[in-house]
Amino acid sequence: MFLILIFLFALIAAYIINKTSKSKMKLSNIPENVLFFYSMDNCPYCETMETLLENINIEIFKINLKTDFSIEYSTDNTEYKRLSKEISLDGYPTLVFNNSVKVGSMSEEELKKFLNINL
Numbered sequence: 001m002f003l004i005l006i007f008l009f010a011l012i013a014a015y016i017i018n019k020t021s022k023s024k025m026k027l028s029n030i031p032e033n034v035l036f037f038y039s040m041d042n043c044p045y046c047e048t049m050e051t052l053l054e055n056i057n058i059e060i061f062k063i064n065l066k067t068d069f070s071i072e073y074s075t076d077n078t079e080y081k082r083l084s085k086e087i088s089l090d091g092y093p094t095l096v097f098n099n100s101v102k103v104g105s106m107s108e109e110e111l112k113k114f115l116n117i118n119l
Contacts, residue, residue, distance in 0.1 A: 027099045038094040040065040045105035046093040052111050
């Protein structure tokens with residue numbers, strides 16, 4: 001029984017390490033100074049973030065999960081679409097910018113700090 005518990009713990013640890021390293025590795029593929037914005041239909045936090053992002057003067061690639069589980073993209077950039085599928089998400093909204101990830105809604109001040117810009 002003890003060996004089974006150790007084996008299960010090792011499997012869980014390997015999964016967590018693998019998931020984390022994959023996400024970190026894929027972040028480096030996102031073009032610099034391009035914000036990847038993952039949102040979802042009927043998500044109030046996503047709507048709040050979208051409103052804040054309207055005042056941002058940077059390139060934003062929006063990836064929106066529709067209620068029918070299809071994906072809608074803000075532009076038809078094939079490379080951005082491919083890259084967007086490589087990121088593991090932990091929730092919505094998710095913002096990926098310059099090798100950093102922020103999950104969840106944030107205030108205007110937090111957004112400024114995350115993007116390192118003045119609004």
